[in-house]
Amino acid sequence: MSAAPLLNVGSDFLHLDIGQAPAGGRAAWLADRLRLAIADGAVPVGSRLPATRVLAADLGVSRGVVVEAYQRLMEDGHVAGRGRGGTVVVALPVAAATTVVPADVVTAPDPAGLFASVPGPDIFDAVRTIGARIDLTPGVPDLAAFPRTDWLRAERAVLGRLAASDLGYGDPRGTPTLRRAVAGWLARNRGISVDPAEVIITTGVSQALGLLAQALLEEGVTALGVEEPGSLGVRQHLDNWRLDTVPIPVDAAGVRVDELTASEVSVVMLTPAHQFPTGVVLDGERRRQLADWARAGGLVIEDDYDAEHRYDRPPVPALRATMSEQVCYTGSVSKLLAPGLRIGWLLVPHRYREAVVAAKRNADLGNAVLPQLVLAELITSGALERQLRQLRRRHVRRRDAMTAALARHLPGATVHGAAAGLHLTVTLDDDVSDTELAAAALARGVKVQPLSWHCQRPHQPGLVLGYAANSASAMDEGIALVAAAATALRRNQE
Template sequence: MFAARPGTDVFDALRTAPAELDLTPGVPDLAAFPRAAWLRAERAVLHRLAPAAFGYGDPTGTPALRLAVATWLARNRGIRVDPAEVVVVAGVSQALGLLAQVLHADGVHTVAVEDPGSLGVRQHLNNWRLETPPVPVDAHGLRVDRLESSGAPAVMLTPAHQFPTGVVLDGDRRRRLLRWARRGGVVIEDDYDAEHRYDRPPVPALRGMLPDRVCYTGSVSKLLAPALRIGWVLVPPRWHADLVAAKRMADLGNAALPQLVLAELMDSGALERHLRLLRRRHVRRRDAMIRAVREHLPGAVVHGAAAGLHLLVTLPREVDDTALAASALRQGVKVQPLSWHAQRPQPPGLVLGYAANPPTDIDRALKTLATVLHDLG
């Protein structure tokens, strides 16, 4: 798994690899899934659901969830959108695949990506025959000047909480990016981890500022659970019909019952309450990981602590981070090397998820990582 360039099955291989302590990034606290609230919402939905609702439905999603998502985005992300513009999808991964098909058919064959940036995103875009040239990320976010000089017609980015560095695209960069888009560029905004901000309210979404040039996608994978496979995508009006057609041909639409239950959770305020609980828990676990890094990996640098479900930790000395990750897995600790998520050379580092682990397990995992690092010399 770590011996060669990661293939498209690498995340499946890592997910199924046995490990006592799993620090995979992007995984919420699955033990905190609101089972009682979900059951109450499901009972309420089933009690009033008409028999016709069990038939084939609208490929864009149930009207109830599209309205709930539009309300959620207006309240939490500064996006004003008609529910008819919302397309419900099977997570951000499907959204990227549908967007790639639509853009490719419209003559867009290159989508620049952040570097470092998500390996999974590159794999999805490459799968649909899109080139993904790297654009550097620094402490202020995507280097928009490098995007401009690249000549790429489109860019995919995570401006609210960049993966994996955790930086926020600052005000000057946001304004320059929007100017680039107004001149004809296309922005794909993955609103990654936007709700999981701990020091202040999250920055508004780019989509709310320039809806005619920004494709926007989000999901409940980090709010509730990836297994639900529920997300949403918004596109400029000229691509809406093509996106709906692609979704129709993909799967005729998401399963209706989970959509209706999620809409009930959103409308009742249960999802907001769950998010408040998660934020408090995540802060404690984040703080535990920062303490463990300081204690067990002195000299390592922590990045992206203000938000999200993971930390990027760059290491104090030169080491092959894939070899470190491989050795850690043999010792029962699952992590991702920074080099997986980079197209250009980067400092050695690890991307460490903390949301799914109690503080005691986090400390044990970091202690093991320190031992492995020492043994690598």
């Protein structure tokens, strides 16, 4: 591999003038200038930044200023230290990967039209295609933090020992190597004891739900309970399989099991470790009530979508850990590594296993082999554990930055779900329409989701805000623009 090109240094490097930096903010100023240079291509991905001592000497500052600036870029995932190879640019800022939208320009489709009606089945596709200067979409991990070096190292290790026969058609449940690795991961991180033979590898949670839907339909199930509020995307996916979704209220202790019992559904889908979108955890009493409901003939589908991302509370065991024959458990690496990998897993009670495996075989004959083996290598080598620890530290800082921005710009909002996950939910005064606010924010270049999208019944207005993929400065600007949009809406109503 050829060495990364060394950029010209000296007084001409990016025409940096330290005299423009505010007093006491030189490191932040330098980090911002470098971030902008990476975003506009002046410092392309693969380039090597000047050595810290060299740049410090050229700028006439202490080396600590440059070290701190580089560290900020590392924490954002834009650069990586390569030892003797120096500090190399590895990823564009997230905002640079989308269309840059001036604050006073409305993108197409029109934001007002996008948020004016009941969201259709293509709503998330439409939202993804709209450019935004600041994207606070929930559920989006920091894609710039993808462990490229560890992935390449694992891929080389896998290819070095891969037999030709390993590249043929395999078990539709997934490669035995990944199923063993996932079983170990679940045992260590989620308290689930499972035989690797029972693990079914899927292309994410969405496919897992589709496989379960087919098995349930064969059994005569036509409706299941879902959390209220709860994920619009999940509800749409189940609707696509012609399953009616019955709203079961969620409060501060989690799903209302008394309401679940009264609904008379026999299946319920839950996010018990970190409920989406409220962030509440299913408490001990509700877990006991749910166990009684399940033992009486109920079935729980447990979506453990971001349970590893916890910060200010102890780990919460998965429901599957204590109710293996009453719980279908699904998870993925979409929030831990990247959704584009399309790798997840599914555990089902024995009575559903044959039907689910048959549905998986009919769907695609099994996931691609090479990514499965690389992921297994990441898990067994400990690289995925290290990635999780790094992400937790970064996410805490970003969560705190968003919380501070909300307190500064939207002091009347109530923040929910701050102890874990990749997003915050805020509820607002009843005099604000959250869909109108989301449209007004998008017109200003900020992408958010209205809480009402995730509700089937009337609910206090609010916003669901992702923080994992944004810098502190971007979040502060984004929340300030949302607050300005809210103020303008209230003024227009007067």
